[in-house]
Amino acid sequence: MTMNLDPNFAARPFHLSARRIAVLAAILALTVAAAACSSEPVDDGRITIVEGLTSPRGLILDEDGNLLIAETGGGRLHKVTPEGDVLPFAESLPYALNSGPNAAYRAGPSAISIVDGEIFVLVGEFLGSKSSRLYRITDDAGYEAVTPAIDALSPFGNRFSNPYDIVDAPEVDGWIVSDGGANSLLAVDRDGNVRDYFVFENFEHEDHNAPIEVVPTGIARGADGAVYVGVLTGFPYPDEAATVWRVEDMNADGDAMDEGEVEPYVTGLTAITDIIFGPDGTLYIAEFSTDTRKVFEGGNFAENAISIPGRILSWDGSELEVIADKAVSPTGLLATESTLYVSEEYAGRVFRLPLN
Ligand SMILES: [Ca+2]
Ligand SMILES: [Ca+2]
Numbered sequence: 001m002t003m004n005l006d007p008n009f010a011a012r013p014f015h016l017s018a019r020r021i022a023v024l025a026a027i028l029a030l031t032v033a034a035a036a037c038s039s040e041p042v043d044d045g046r047i048t049i050v051e052g053l054t055s056p057r058g059l060i061l062d063e064d065g066n067l068l069i070a071e072t073g074g075g076r077l078h079k080v081t082p083e084g085d086v087l088p089f090a091e092s093l094p095y096a097l098n099s100g101p102n103a104a105y106r107a108g109p110s111a112i113s114i115v116d117g118e119i120f121v122l123v124g125e126f127l128g129s130k131s132s133r134l135y136r137i138t139d140d141a142g143y144e145a146v147t148p149a150i151d152a153l154s155p156f157g158n159r160f161s162n163p164y165d166i167v168d169a170p171e172v173d174g175w176i177v178s179d180g181g182a183n184s185l186l187a188v189d190r191d192g193n194v195r196d197y198f199v200f201e202n203f204e205h206e207d208h209n210a211p212i213e214v215v216p217t218g219i220a221r222g223a224d225g226a227v228y229v230g231v232l233t234g235f236p237y238p239d240e241a242a243t244v245w246r247v248e249d250m251n252a253d254g255d256a257m258d259e260g261e262v263e264p265y266v267t268g269l270t271a272i273t274d275i276i277f278g279p280d281g282t283l284y285i286a287e288f289s290t291d292t293r294k295v296f297e298g299g300n301f302a303e304n305a306i307s308i309p310g311r312i313l314s315w316d317g318s319e320l321e322v323i324a325d326k327a328v329s330p331t332g333l334l335a336t337e338s339t340l341y342v343s344e345e346y347a348g349r350v351f352r353l354p355l356n
Contacts, residue, residue, distance in 0.1 A: 042326045046351045049341075050078065050086050056343040056350050058111035058122070058165065059334040067334070067341060069350055070109040070121060073097070077109065077121065077137070080350075090121070090141045094133075099126035107131065111165045113175060120146065125162035125181055127152070132160040134175070134188060147192040156182040158195045165219045165274065167227055171249065172197070178216040178229055185216060185229060185247065185256065198247060198256040200231070207238045218274030218333070222246070223281050227256075228265060230272030230285060237292035242269040244285065244315075266315050273310070278335035278355065283315040284323075286330035286342070295329075305329040305346035312342060312353075324353055 050056070054073035061067055067080040068089065075095030079087045095108025107126035112119060119137040123130065132150050135143040150159050162181030169176040172187035176197055179186055187197040202211035213234030220228050226248040233242050246265040247256045256262050271288040278284065287310045289295045295304040305328055312324035312333070324342065332343030332350075340353045 042324075044324055044353065046324065046342075046353045048349055048351045049080055049084065051347075051349040053078070053348045053350070055108075055345050056348065057332045057345055058109070059332045059341050059343055059350070060112040060114060061334065061336070062114055062119075063117065067350075068112050068114075068119070069343065070112050070332070072108045072110055072124070072345070075108045077112065077119075090119075090137050090143065092141075093121060093135070093143055094123050094128075094130035096126035096128065096131070099131075110163065113166045113168055115168055120166070120175075122163050122166045122177065124164060132163055132181075134160075134163070134166070134177070134192065145192070146190075147188060147194055156184070157199075158186075160186065160194060164217050167219045167221050169227070171252075172254065176219065176227055176247075178219040180215045180217060180232065183214050183216065185219070185227075187255065196255065196257075198262055202234075203241075205238050205241055207241075208236055212236075212238070212241070216245075217272055217331075218276070218286065220276050220283075222277055222283075228275060228277075228283070230269070230275040232271055232273060232288065232292075235293070237271045237288075239270050240268045242272045242287075243267045244269065244272065244275055244283065266320070268320070269313070271310070273329075273331045274333045276333040276335050278340075279337050281317070282335075284333050284335055284340055285313045285315060286327070286333050287311050287313065288329055288331070302346045312340070323355075 053071050056069050057072045058070035065082045069078045075093040077090040079089040093109050099107040107124045109121045110124045111122040121135050125132050129149040134146040161179050163177045164180045165178045166175050174189040177186045183200045185197040186194050188194050200214035205212050215232040215234050216229050217232050218230045222228050226246050230244045231242050243264045244266040247262050249256050271292040273288045274286040276284050289308045289310045291308050309326045309328045310330050314321050314323050328344040328347035330342050331345040334341040343350050
């Protein structure tokens with residue numbers, strides 16, 4: 001792929017976005033060799049179903065019960081059959097090993113959507129015309145663009161910046177996408193038109209002397225029809241400052257920017273990377289690390305992520321419960337009636353955990 005070496009790129013006023021890109025690239029896109037999978041065994045019934053991947057993230061079940069995995073750092077989708085066979089599925093999707101500051105980070109397929117049997121893949125931020133776009137998988141396991149190429153130098157509004165997760169959204173004739181680069185939710189129609197659906201403001205916190213970014217990440221549909229989105233929060237990723245927001249276009253004007261349309265649903269969380277509802281309405285929440293700041297302070301980020309893992313919590317409407325400790329940088333969740341699937345991005349692994 002080609003790098004955009006336009007000097008104007010470096011000269012862009014980056015007081016927010018340089019750090020945002022650094023943070024996102026580091027958290028969402030760094031990878032680890034499979035050999036680094038040396039975290040202690042955890043005795044909670046989890047079973048590894050795939051390992052040796054380069055940054056597995058988005059998970060979805062297709063109509064035949066196959067688990068699809070978006071491999072962010074490998075530009076691939078994998079299919080895990082109900083029998084546990086792992087099959088290559090789409091192997092030539094856009095990805096980059098030279099994204100972010102110093103071209104040291106990786107980016108690629110982040111989330112999968114299936115609509116009417118068609119498979120769509122969201123590709124996150126890197127430099128180049130194939131980045132930050134939604135694609136449709138074609139019959140020959142190739143891909144074609146749904147959204148247009150973006151101009152990375154244009155203002156953030158009404159375009160992808162660093163899209164992360166996606167939910168099918170008939171109310172906007174397409175999808176709602178979380179974008180951690182622009183701190184926004186975007187409505188995308190089936191023709192690929194992109195517009196702001198909601199934009200988060202930075203927030204104040206006692207642990208930091210400057211406003212902190214919200215950084216929306218995992219997005220999911222609730223049984224009540226509303227859309228829910230978790231947020232990572234930006235540097236310094238304060239403890240218990242992350243919220244799962246409930247988003248509903250109550251006046252049906254096509255966005256969630258009106259009074260009372262975005263409300264906190266679960267508060268007191270830390271560095272959320274994904275959320276998903278189970279069929280019984282339980283919400284599952286992935287927290288990236290118990291000390292995200294330390295993971296990125298220095299040294300080998302991947303080793304840090306393994307030594308300072310995150311966790312998975314459940315929320316039943318009244319109580320938060322930790323259901324999986326020591327999950328290494330979990331960034332993708334999927335729940336069925338009996339099973340929770342978790343992508344451990346830095347460990348290159350996907351495990352499943354029985355649900356009671
Ligand atoms: Ca997700
Ligand atoms: Ca509205």
